[in-house]
Amino acid sequence: MDAIPSNFPRDEDGFVDWNKVDVESVELPRDEFERAGLDKPVEAEIEELKQESGFASVIVVDNLPMIAEAKYAKLLSVLTKIFSQIGTIREGGLLMPQDDSKTSLGFAFIEYENEQQAQSAVDQTNGYQLDKKHVFKVCKFDDFEKYEKVPDEYVAPPPKPFAKRENTQAWMMDQRGRDQFVCRFGDETEIFWNDPQTKKGEDVYTRTHWTESYVQWSPKGSFLATVHRQGVALWGGESFGRIAKYAHNAVQFIEFSPCERFLATGSTHEPSKAGETTQVLVNFFDTRSGAKLRTFTGPISDFIAEGQQGLTWPVFKWAGQSNGKCGAFFAKIATGAISVYEAPEMTLVDKKSIKLPGVVDFCWSPADPILSCFQPEQNGGNVPARLSLIGLPSKQEVRSKNLFNVVGVNMHWQSGGDYFAAKILRTTKSKKSTYSGFELFRLREPNCPMEVLELPNKAEKIVAFAWEPKGHRFAIIHGDGARPDVSFYSMKDKQGNNNCTLIGTIKNKTANHLFWSPNGRVVILAGLKTMNGQFEFFDVDAMDTMASVEHFMATDVEWDPTGRFVTTAVTSVHQMENGYHMWTFNGKLLYKYGKDRFFQFLWRPRGKSLLSPEQEADIEKNIKKYSKRFEEIDEKIRNEADSSAASEKRIKEEKWRNWLESKKAIRETQAYKAAEADVVGETQANSRKDFVETTVIEEEILSIVEEPI
Amino acid sequence: MRPILLKGHERPLTFIRYNREGDLLFTCAKDHHPTLWYGDTGERVGTYVGHNGAVWTCDVSDDSSTLLTGSADTTAKLWDAKTGECYFTFTFDQPVRAVALAHGGKRAAITTDPFMGVPSAIHIVEIDLEDRSRQTARVIRRIDGPQGRVTRVLWGPLNRTVITGGEDGIIRSWDAENGEVLKISQEHSKQIQHLSMSEDGSHFISASLDKTAKVFDSETLECMKTYSADRPVNAAILSPIRDHIVLGGGQDAMSVTTTSSKAGKFDSKIYHKIFEEEIGGIRGHFGPINALAFNPDGRSFTSGGEDGYVRIHPLDNSYFEIP
Amino acid sequence: MAIKPRWDAIDADTERAVDARRDADDEALSKTTETLRSTKIAAANGGSSDASDLPANEKLGPDEEGVMTSITYQINDAGVRTKTVKRYKEHEVVKKVTPGMLERKTWEKFGDAKRYKPGDESMTAVSLEEIFLEKTRVQPKSELEKASDPLAAMASAQTSLLVCRTCGKKGDHWTSKCPYKDLANDGSKPPDEDGAFGARKPGGYVPPSMRAGATGTGASMDRRRDENSIRVSNLSEDTREQDLQELFRPFGPVTRIYVAINRDTGEARGFAFVNMVNREDGQRAIDKLDGYGYDNLILRVEWAAPREERR
CATH class of the missing domain: 3.30.70.330 (RRM (RNA recognition motif) domain)
Structure with a gap:
């Protein structure tokens, strides 16, 4: 690269004649960037650096x-x-x-x-x-x-050739109704079909270095998102080609809207200078067009509640949607307020946030645009703690309750938005000890009635709480010892009235987590971490344990979206024995897969069923008919593994017979027979011709017993 | 199935052979007395007394009149099978490891072990079954074998070749006339313990300490099938009537670290000859199985073990039902 | 089937044996046996004085199912007077013979067999046990590797199945303590054994003799237990029923485990008896576990000696 511009006056011998150089006409060298030839980051939408014409300002x-x-x-x-x-x-x-x-x-x-x-x-x-x-x-x-340069006439831009997009729902069309899951081992990301007949994962797609940090499925399973330095990419369709990419430098977190139409990407930026605060940057993209809809940026204090230290992701929580419409609400918490926005407009609902002084936590119902939030005591106890359910977009309070002596609140919504439970940890009057209680809200009843539930032993520690998905029940693990008890309650009593009743308690379980099947009825009582991977498959209908299994040191439990299979996995938290075990819903081990440096296991979610409730009921009625068909298919598949072996066998057999025949043919030739007669004295065929058949009595011994006398 | 247990030998069995019709069973062991039993009842008929060392091998003439044995006492003996009288002795310088009567019984191949730099050898001798008095010790041809010992010898089709297998794991076919090595097969990686010819002479099976048994074409020595076992294989035999093979073996007692002597867990394994798949096993021996022989009628086979026991296994429906 | 044909003297032209001739030879053969036996007795007379008063051999039957019973008395090679009861059925089977075979049947004993010695009779013995052809399970390769060694599978998975396989009930009892322990198959409906089990209702009345853990009375229970009884020796001192349950469970349902415990110290005396429901499972367990390193000791696993033989 010539440091001296070529248009400088030069002598015959090529050297610059400095006397003749016009200083004024010297142009400054072009941008540093271009000269040094810095690599442009691949796939980033960094704007092309403009040449400095000098007139930029x-x-x-x-x-x-x-x-x-x-x-x-x-x-x-x-x-x-x-x-x-x-x-x-x-x-x-x-x-x-x-x-x-x-x-x-x-x-x-x-x-x-x-x-x-x-x-x-x-x-x-x-x-x-x-x-x-x-x-x-x-x-x-x-x-x-x-x-x-804009022409006077409007010329419509030429239409871009239609690039046929792959069917992002292709996996749902699997004839055998299998589900996929993605695993990350080391640098590889692999997607498998879970195949219970061949008892292994069938490979769908594997890619090394597909993501730079982690992967995530979109809520309906259409896409797999990978996270890179420059942004996020979405992959999907049968061949898992890239569908879209979104630029966000140094992105750390992603969150899809439930309808998959919007994607939020977030990052935090540490301050470069002391005294400055961490900055948070969140971008919202339209997934289909890739357009950046809105950016939220600011100091971290804008995004966290009062008193919180670090950023918890997701910063923006999406409201649930049961009606399938896709105008979504999303909200973030800030000091003393919750800001609720509406997508796709990306504007604040009513142009202002909901003021909730001191609010520390909020949660959306998974089904309706109702959020629950909790404000602790204010003003030294003058203003009691408050738990409220607020409906959007009206911002009306659906229900609320004042609470006293509260230490902390955990919020739990039931999957259908039918119920909401808040675990309240309170201190006793003397402030020496704590006790727990639950506030249960029934969202489907008029006026959202509320019930209080306290365990027989209030002071017990509540280890875990979980609603039954699609059901009316919930499970609580409670107890102070190493083997707590598990209690099951129903929001309906035996007569079907809305009365929270205890179904039963099972004592002394090694469990510290609850994993309900996504269809309810079955729950896994899991003992993770210190309990070293004990799992009990419990049928709540029968109040009976179906199986008790162990996956030593398991760290994660994941149900498949249908509730038929569940995986226990040991991730790279542990050095050894990484891998996952695939179980059926009743605790039968199907297969195992082990590989070191196991980071993630995620089932591919399913979208909502396209069947109407009537159609579903119809299928359930005729289940025998359908199951027979599938049984046959399964049987065939099981045997297919063998039938390829069977055809192999046929080939082998034929080969052998042919060889035998060829050998026999040689023996039958005159030359051979003559030689045989000469050498051996008789041919094999002639030998032993003196056999005679006779009938003989044979004994078939049934038993022989020997004993001393 | 109820096997018949024969407890005639005090020492480990080395070799078992049926006569052509299958009504006589000859067993050889490390005790010096090969024994004759009835193949159907297991009743002991007699013992051949005369050897001074372990008897490694034997062969019987087609008419069941004459028995040829080979022993560690460096002799091979010809016996009258009926009376037990030894009527001729071939004396060599080294222990006799394997003997085989040629088709037609007019010749025999006798192999001797290597010793002090002298390699193993295959001695082709003439056998006169008609007039025993004319029997001589004349060696028609002496073939120098490989450095390692030759554990088994078979006569190829039309007696044109002799096939040997031995310590070096190599199967060789030799021209019976001029003693040249015609073909070599190096399929096995460890000592070959046993070779057994098929009914029609077209193929034979080998058993090796490398935990496999293999089937070879008798002419080309091409390896046609391989059967994998989980133990060193000491003996392998071909069923005369079905496409099955039986193999037996086991760890040498000394190298077994458990005291499982009473367990009776050493079993003979049945494989499908063509598909090379294991079908099943029959257990009962208390030590490794050293010798196997199929009754020519294919309805029973006999195993002899390190434990000194001989077991005649009649095969019943459960066996014949297998495709 | 034990093949014990009796050879007939046959005319070379005829293809089928004649019944009369067969009976005659039947007699001839039994005479030979008698001769042998009396020779033995005579020889034994020199040594033992018991031989002469051995009762006569009997042959009974056929009964309504065609089963013959043969009772023979002899002195085995240990010098013990034994009674052998053999139950068998006779079948007519067509066999091929050559004149040579017939001739060889008449050979005289030679060599060591010439002189009868006590114990010669038991040199040839039909096995008291039935030996089965143990079929290798044919599985797709992937399963084969995984399932080939139940011991390895057990060791790696460290499963602690608290499932009672006999009644399918979970959680509160081991299979050996199952109230319905006499079931052969897991999952299937319990047969109405002895009427006492009836419905699978937990909490229904179960007579004490049938209850779990009952020390057992009644010969039927004993016999069942003994037939598939496996003796495990060289156990460590702290081995308990639970450990053995875990050890044997992979091979099949276990009906009973008894660990010999020293009453005073509470330690295991080093051996135990395990009863499996299925004999094949027991056989497999013996195959796999005999010599298995367990708790730093090498196990000895074998079929327990039948009750009758214990002195």
Whole structure:
């Protein structure tokens, strides 16, 4: 690369004649970036660096009044006043040319200190109404050329050729109704079909270095998102090709909206200088078009509740949607308020946040746009703690309750939004010990009635709480010892009335987590971490344990979306024995897969069923008919593994027979027979011809017993 | 199935052979007395007394009149099968490891172990079954074998070749006339313990300490099948009537670290000859199985073990039902 | 089937044996046996004085099912007077013979067999046990590797199945303590054994003799137990029923485990008896576990000696 521009005057011998160099015409070298040849990041939408023309900080203001010399100075000072508010105009940077008759031409050039100011000026003054007849038209000098080139005639852009997109729902069409899951081992990301007949995972797609940090399925399973330095990519369809990408430098978290139409990507940025706070940046994208809909940025305090230290993701929580519509609410917590936004407009509902002084936590119902939130005691106890359910977009309180002596609250919504439970940890009057209680809300009843539940032993520690998905029951693990008890309650009593009743308690279980099957009825009482991977498959209908199994040191439990299978996995938290075990819903081990450096296991979610409730009921009635068909298919598959072996066998057998025959043929030849007679004295065929058949009595011994006498 | 247990030998069995019709069963062991039993009842008929060392091998003429045995006492003896009288002795310098009567019984191959730099050898001798008095010790041809010992010898089709297997795991076919090595097969990686020819002479099976048994084409020595076992294989035999093979073996008693002597867990394994798949096993021996022989009628086979026991296994329906 | 054909003297032209001739030879053969036996007795007379008063052999039957019973008395090679009861059925089977075979049947004893010695009779013995062809399970390769060694599977998975396989009930008892322990198959409906089990209702009345853990009375129970009884020796001192349950469970349902405990110290005396429901399972367990390293000791696992033989 020539440091000395080529247009410099040179001598015959090629050397620069410095005497002849015109200093003024020397152009500064181009941008550092270009010279050094810095690699552009692949796949990033970093804007192309503009060449510095030197006019980047200059703007053109058009549509100015064309005035006579007399008024020139006045106009000039008016312009100066307006435009110097936006930025610092360079000395001598305001130029309003005049024609020969000293009438202003109607436009002016203004040069700012830097490009940002110029851009600001454009943004802020373009369209500014100076007076009745003059509305500023302001643009950057560099853009001027661009605008000039706009043809007068509108020419529609040529349509881009239609690139057929793959069917992102293709996996749901699996004939055998299998589910997929993704595993990350080391650098590899693998997607498998869970195949209970062949008792292993059938490989669908494997890719090394597919993601830079983690992967996540979209809520309906259409896409797999991978997270990279420059942003997020979505992959889907049968071949898992890339569907879309979204730029977000140093992205750390992602969150889909339940309808999959929106994707939030978030990152935190540590301050570079001391004294500054961590910045949070969240972008919202439209997944289908890839357009960035809105950016939220600011110090971390804007995104967390009062008193919290670190950022918890998701910062923006999406409201659930049972009605299938896709205008979604999402909300974030901030100091003393919850800001609820509406997608796709991305604006605050009613243009303001919900003021909830001291609010520390909130939660959406998975089905309706109702959020639950908790505000602890304020004002030294004068204002009691408050638990409320607020409906959107009305922002009306559906229900609320004041609480006293609260230490903490955990919120639990039931999967269908039918019930809401809040575990309240309170201190006793003496403040020496704590006790727990539950506030249970029935959302489907008029006025959202509320019930209080306290365990027989209130002071017991509540280890876990979980609603039964799609059901009316919940399970609580409670107890202070190493083997707590598990109690099951139903929100309906035996007569079907809305009465919270205890179904039963099983004592002394090694369990510290509850994993309900997504269809309810079956729950896994899991003993993770210190309990070293004990699992009990419990049928709540029968109140009976179906199986008790162990997966030593398991760290994760994942049900498949249908509730037929569940996986226990040992992730790379542990050094050894990484891998997963696949179980049926009743605790039968199907198969295992072990590989080191196991990071993630995620089932692919299923979208909502396309069948109407009537159709589903119909299938359930005729289940025998359907199951028979599938049994046959399963049987065939099981045997297929063998039938390939069977055809192999046939080939082997044929080969052998042919060989035998060929050998026999040789023996049958005259030459051979003659030789045989010569050498052996008789041919094999002739030997033993003196066999005679006779009938003989044979004994078939049934038993022999020997004993001393 | 109720096997018949024969407890005639005090020492480990080395070799078992049926006569052509299958009504006589000859067993050889490390005790010096090969024994004759009735193949159907297991009743002991007699013992051949005369050897001074372990008897490694034997063969019987087609008419069941004559028995040829080979022993560690460096002799091979010809016996009258009926009376037990030894009527001729071949004396060599080294222990006799394997003997085989040629088709037609006019010749025999006798192999001797290597010793002090002298390699193993295959001695082709003439056998006169008609007139025993004319029997001589004349060696028609002496073939120098490999360095390692030759554990088994078979006569190829039409007596044109002799096939040997031995310590070096190599199967060789030799021209019976001029003693040249015609073909070599190096399929096995460890000592070959046993070779057994098929009914029609077209293929034979080998048993090796490398935990496999293999089937070879008798002419080309091409390895056609391989059967994998979980133990060193000491003996392997081909069923004369079905596409099955039986193999037996086991760890040498000394190298077994458990005191499982009473368990009776050493079993003979039945494989499908063509598909090379294990079908099942029959257990009962208290030590490794050293010798196997199929009754020519294919309805029973006999195993002899390190434990000194001989077991005649009649095969019943459960066996014949297998495809 | 034990093949014990009796050879007839046959005319070379005829293809089928004649009944009369067969009976005659039947007699001839039994005479030979008698001769042998009396020779033995005579020889034994020199040594033992018991031989002469051995009762006569009997042959009974056929009974209504065609079962013959043969009772023979002899002195085995240990010098013990034994009574052998053999129950068998006779079948007519067509066999091929050559004149040579017939001739060889008449050979005289030679060599060591010439002189009868006590114990010669038991040199040839039909096995008291029936030996089965143990079929290898044919499985797809993937399963084969996984399931080939139940011991390995057990060791790696460290499953602690608290499932009672006999009644399918979970959680509160081991299979050996199952009230319905006499069931052969897991999952199937319990047969109405002895009427006492009846419905699978927990909490129904179960007579004490049938209850779990009952020390057992009644010969039927004993016999069942003994037939598939496995003796496990060289156990460590702290081995308990539970450990053995875990050890044997992979091979099949277990009906009873008895660990010999020293009453005073509470330690195991080093051996135990395990009863499996299925004999094949027991056989497999013996195959796998005999010599298995367990708790730093090498186990000895074998069929327990039948009750009758214990002195």
